[in-house]
């Protein structure tokens with residue numbers, strides 16, 4: 001009995017070894033080779049000869065002559081219940097599907113590394129930055145669309161997920177970003193309702209532009225993100241040719257407990273390339289997996305040594321600066337202008353290895369903004385705070401309570417008192433011996449304890465006033481300023497044109513004139529020229545003018561009434 005358990009434990013350790021050494025061959029740092037599990041290696045390779053015989057077996061390892069064999073009573077009789085091979089085959093097949101991600105279901109990814117390129121010890125104590133310029137850590141990235149199901153076309157108009165899992169010496173650090181600098185909302189309760197409006201109607205099971213624009217035109221803090229989405233930035237040609245942003249504000253902390261607000265931007269070294277609407281539609285029809293295939297091709301450029309690469313930069317803001325910042329430092333619908341808060345390049349990302357098994361290395365990935373290392377802390381952005389909960393929660397549902405033991409999610413070292421639960425594949429928690437006590441014992445303690453590196457109470461924002469039930473942030477004229485700059489200054493002439501023509505196409509499929517009018521007025525609040533151009537394309541006249549809007553004007557009050 002003991003022998004069997006030991007064998008099965010060893011087998012899985014060997015699998016872990018093989019995964020890390022094939023999946024990350026080109027990027028395993030020296031440190032990883034010294035992890036306690038891998039130190040057992042010479043012993044394991046000798047003991048694991050069981051894996052060498054490649055004769056076909058059932059799931060329990062019994063030799064079976066042919067995968068096509070089945071047992072029946074007589075030559076033409078019914079099947080026999082005793083035929084474990086057939087029942088094992090069918091019942092495993094019956095359970096092959098796991099739930100797809102509730103959002104970001106369609107995507108793919110690749111492995112590579114992150115490299116520190118600047119000493120930022122004046123900003124954070126976080127690893128890998130604290131380990132010096134040139135330090136590399138292995139990572140896996142996953143790109144995705146948001147609203148489509150797992151088989152939906154890669155080139156549909158949608159934001160793109162831009163998720164990064166780094167395996168640092170201080171644990172997993174996930175950057176769960178999008179290819180846009182802002183988001184549609186700043187109130188956490190809106191997320192499920194917003195997503196409901198964009199996915200399938202429960203009655204018809206159809207996606208429906210009327211419902212999508214009904215939501216947006218009632219929740220106009222989304223306008224900046226809508227404008228990016230309906231420009232050609234909503235249909236990237238290649239995942240390697242787009243940039244990523246944290247969107248949220250984080251706090252990065254030094255060992256002495258002082259901290260800065262930080263936002264991240266990840267810039268493609270391949271440049272930016274987007275499809276126009278016609279090309280995106282044609283590609284969706286011809287090859288729904290266009291971006292998936294493209295990423296495999298660009299990541300396979302081993303001979304050329306020309307792997308997809310991004311630079312990583314941060315913007316920082318001191319707590320004092322945040323007090324005079326024009327917007328709420330935690331408002332996810334706002335950018336930090338780069339001329340006021342310049343980008344500081346701190347690292348680079350290289351993808352150099354395609355998955356060898358897509359399900360185990362990509363579909364089973366579980367990212368979470370709550371995976372942060374000491375020196376990185378969440379801000380009080382309520383959307384970020386909600387995400388800290390939602391991602392591990394959905395992972396426990398989608399993958400099970402031991403999802404962090406799946407090799408692609410597994411940190412380099414884990415020592416804790418978690419045991420058991422569904423699909424536990426090692427005896428102890430991570431790299432502890434399987435007979436280690438599962439509480440802090442007074443004898444033979446299996447773990448040592450480190451001091452908290454800084455005082456969390458001291459870096460918390462002061463709490464002001466009693467608990468509140470916040471309805472939602474109120475829309476204000478401030479919400480249309482950055483969209484106006486985006487339209488007039490940041491967008492090229494061709495982006496302005498694609499925005500107008502893509503919005504006209506979409507609004508012409510909206511079946512309610514009220515919703516068309518409200519949507520048109522939202523664009524007119526950004527800029528009169530934009531409102532006029534869209535109005536001409538849908539046969540309606542804007543009822544507000546951006547140049548005469550003020551918070552108390554009847555035009556703006558009309559807007560507030562119509563959206564509440």
Ligand code: HEM
Pocket residue numbers: 100101102103104107142143144160161162163176177178183188191192245246247248365366367383386387390391394395398
């Ligand atoms: C309250 C707001 C949000 C909630 C509740 C939420 C929830 C979720 C959930 C449940 C998933 C599926 C995760 C999985 O099955 O592994 C997901 C995926 C994702 N979300 Fe969010 N999300 C929110 C906002 C955001 C924002 C603001 C961003 C970007 C700044 C973002 C980026 C992503 C990305 C990139 C993925 C795909 C991760 C992957 O590739 O596996 N989400 N989100």
Ligand SMILES: *[C@@H]1O[C@H](CO)[C@@H](O)[C@H](O)[C@H]1NC(C)=O
Pocket residue numbers: 053054055063
């Ligand atoms: C593999 O196992 C089968 C069944 O036990 C045995 O018949 C066969 O000889 C083995 N093959 C090798 C190469 O060891």
Ligand SMILES: *[C@@H]1O[C@H](CO)[C@@H](O)[C@H](O)[C@H]1NC(C)=O
Pocket residue numbers: 118119120122123260316344
């Ligand atoms: C940190 O040091 C860099 C130089 O490497 C400098 O550009 C940056 O402004 C400093 N940041 C802070 C917050 O002190």
Ligand SMILES: *[C@@H]1O[C@H](CO)[C@@H](O)[C@H](O)[C@H]1NC(C)=O
Pocket residue numbers: 204206208209210211511
């Ligand atoms: C979309 O929703 C609207 C409002 O419920 C409805 O009138 C319209 O028929 C729907 N369109 C489709 C294609 O289901």
Ligand SMILES: *[C@@H]1O[C@H](CO)[C@@H](O)[C@H](O)[C@H]1NC(C)=O
Pocket residue numbers: 276277278279
């Ligand atoms: C989209 O790109 C194609 C070339 O691929 C071009 O023929 C077409 O005119 C473009 N459409 C628009 C609206 O720019």
Ligand SMILES: *[C@@H]1O[C@H](CO)[C@@H](O)[C@H](O)[C@H]1NC(C)=O
Pocket residue numbers: 455456457458
């Ligand atoms: C941590 O900071 C809080 C708030 O500044 C302070 O009251 C507390 O004494 C500090 N704790 C330690 C252990 O320094």
